[in-house]
Amino acid sequence: xxxxxxxxxxxxxxxxSTALAGCDSRAASMFLSGMGRWNERVDRLLFSExxxxxxxxxxxxxxxxxxPSYFISDSMPFAPDNWALKVGxxxxxxxxxxxxxxKRMPQTGMRIxxxxxxxxxxxxxxxxxxxxxxxxxVGASRxxxxxxxxxxxxxxxSTWDIESSMHPQTILAYGMNGRPLxxxxxxxxxxxxxxxxxxxxxxxxxxxNFLPTRTGGYWEDQGYDWYGGV
Ligand SMILES: Nc1nc2c(c(=O)[nH]1)N[C@H]1C(S)=C(S)[C@@H](COP(=O)(O)O)O[C@H]1N2
Ligand SMILES: [Mo]
Numbered sequence: 001x002x003x004x005x006x007x008x009x010x011x012x013x014x015x016x017s018t019a020l021a022g023c024d025s026r027a028a029s030m031f032l033s034g035m036g037r038w039n040e041r042v043d044r045l046l047f048s049e050x051x052x053x054x055x056x057x058x059x060x061x062x063x064x065x066x067x068p069s070y071f072i073s074d075s076m077p078f079a080p081d082n083w084a085l086k087v088g089x090x091x092x093x094x095x096x097x098x099x100x101x102x103k104r105m106p107q108t109g110m111r112i113x114x115x116x117x118x119x120x121x122x123x124x125x126x127x128x129x130x131x132x133x134x135x136x137x138v139g140a141s142r143x144x145x146x147x148x149x150x151x152x153x154x155x156x157x158s159t160w161d162i163e164s165s166m167h168p169q170t171i172l173a174y175g176m177n178g179r180p181l182x183x184x185x186x187x188x189x190x191x192x193x194x195x196x197x198x199x200x201x202x203x204x205x206x207x208x209n210f211l212p213t214r215t216g217g218y219w220e221d222q223g224y225d226w227y228g229g230v
Contacts, residue, residue, distance in 0.1 A: 053169055053194035055111045062122040064177065069184040072218065077153040077204050079188050089210035092139030099174060099188050105129040108171050115230055116198035126192045128173035132166045135210065144210035149191055149202040158202050158217035164195050172205065200228040
């Protein structure tokens, strides 16, 4: 962290001195877009260390009635009877997993504070299977730099960087607060992680695709930050 701050200060210093030297605006905007990419890369380096995010204490759990619920469909989305998760992209073994199969895989659980950009936050305990476990099972290629998550909620989707996707606390969750996930929070399966903002936590999952190129997201396409880190 100390090094990150130092680099940011250095960049700010450079920007100021360039301005004093009277650079033209084209050079300045090239510089600024370059800085955006550089900062994203630094964030990625932090994640590659796989540092665990601290869990809030049980005393901070939000009463479930007070945990907001969001979906873009006009009414609550319900999974089709034949629901299964499709996993594809640049992987050795494309697969379709039923909920029962996912539940038989090693289970991970943790308390996470959710941060929605609309200004609320809430804490729950989530359990499910690590996405990195799925990646291992399907043989995700080194070319997989991004993961795209699709939903049956009116086409809601998002795309994540591979480092955050493979973080040990990034899970496909089928449980909330010790019981099955209900439709208001994304049943039968949703993405959850302490390293991303609320809009990156795709609910009502249908497909997970490991991709070599970056795609967008429902809110990201409307201007929300693509990386969406907490
Ligand atoms: N499929 C789907 N996933 C979604 C959304 C949505 O509208 N549809 N909203 C996002 C936003 S903005 C937030 S804050 C969280 C809210 O999760 P919750 O409804 O379980 O509180 O879900 C995210 N994932
Ligand atoms: Mo949100």
